[in-house]
Amino acid sequence: GAGVSQSPSNKVTEKGKDVELRCDPISGHTALYWYRQRLGQGLEFLIYFQGNSAPDKSGLPSDRFSAERTGESVSTLTIQRTQQEDSAVYLCASSSPRGFSTDTQYFGPGTRLTVL
Amino acid sequence: AQSVTQLDSHVSVSEGTPVLLRCNYSSSYSPSLFWYVQHPNKGLQLLLKYTSAATLVKGINGFEAEFKKSETSFHLTKPSAHMSDAAEYFCVVRGYSSASKIIFGSGTRLSIRP
Numbered sequence: 001g002a003g004v005s006q007s008p009s010n011k012v013t014e015k016g017k018d019v020e021l022r023c024d025p026i027s028g029h030t031a032l033y034w035y036r037q038r039l040g041q042g043l044e045f046l047i048y049f050q051g052n053s054a055p056d057k058s059g060l061p062s063d064r065f066s067a068e069r070t071g072e073s074v075s076t077l078t079i080q081r082t083q084q085e086d087s088a089v090y091l092c093a094s095s096s097p098r099g100f101s102t103d104t105q106y107f108g109p110g111t112r113l114t115v116l
Numbered sequence: 117a118q119s120v121t122q123l124d125s126h127v128s129v130s131e132g133t134p135v136l137l138r139c140n141y142s143s144s145y146s147p148s149l150f151w152y153v154q155h156p157n158k159g160l161q162l163l164l165k166y167t168s169a170a171t172l173v174k175g176i177n178g179f180e181a182e183f184k185k186s187e188t189s190f191h192l193t194k195p196s197a198h199m200s201d202a203a204e205y206f207c208v209v210r211g212y213s214s215a216s217k218i219i220f221g222s223g224t225r226l227s228i229r230p
Contacts, residue, residue: 004159033218042206043160043220058217091160105218107152107160 002026004108006092012114013082021077021111025094030072033105035091036061043091049075082115089113118143120209122221130229135179135194137224139207142188149190150208151181154223160206166190177201202228 005024013019025032034046045059049069060066064082069075079086089112093105123138141147149166164175171183177200181192190207207221 035220042222045218045220048217056217093160104150104162104165105160109159 004092004094004106006090006108006111008111009109010112010114012116014116015084016081018078018080019082019113021079021090021113023075023077023092023094023108025073025075025092026096026106028072029094029096029106031095031103032069032075033093033095034067034075034077035093037089037091037110039088046077046090079113082113084115087113087115118147118209118211118217118219120207120219120221122205122207122224124224125222126225126227128227128229129197131199132196135192135197135201135226137192137205137207137226139181139190139192139221140188141190141207141209143209143211145211148210149181149183150210151175151179151190151192152206152208152220154204154206156203163192163205197226197228199228199230202226 004026007022011019030051032049035043036046037043047060047067048056064080067077089110091110092108095103095105119142121140129135151163152160153163154160163179164173164181166173166183174180179194181190183190204223204225206223210218
């Protein structure tokens, strides 16, 4: 079946502009995660959606970052007034939690964001 | 609170020799532990995960990892490296519930010499 997809694959924007990144999880997966990966670094947790529960936004670095998810489908990550330090690869993952911490995450290919 | 430390940012081995990628964790509760691999220009892929059923976990592509509670370690090994193993490897720790935060290590880049 189809995996996690993300769009666009690459985005170049100017400082100060807003950007919207999209994630399509695997069908039926109730959990969705966003991460940021700066060049040469590990993944930084941003936000976690689980079904209809309130999202865990504890990883969002500033109020310029926000994310939405409608039901158990598509999610969008919005970055307002982009800064150069926002340049990174943004990764989305989904999983079908059974309530176990060992639930496997399936990652999308990422969106490479470059802020000039 | 959880944390994870990958002790080497870069490991280089010759093809056909053993691979050892080191990972230490810190967790208030019994953690769940994972290793993911990221090949250049490809998405992250799960290699293996510790589910508490067995301390020695076998994964894909001949990799395995041993959970050692006394040493708070979860090192990744492979008896014989292949050129296709060259990639970035991430050790990941998670708390005891599916709502717990997932913490990624900073990654270890594995290079394979011919």
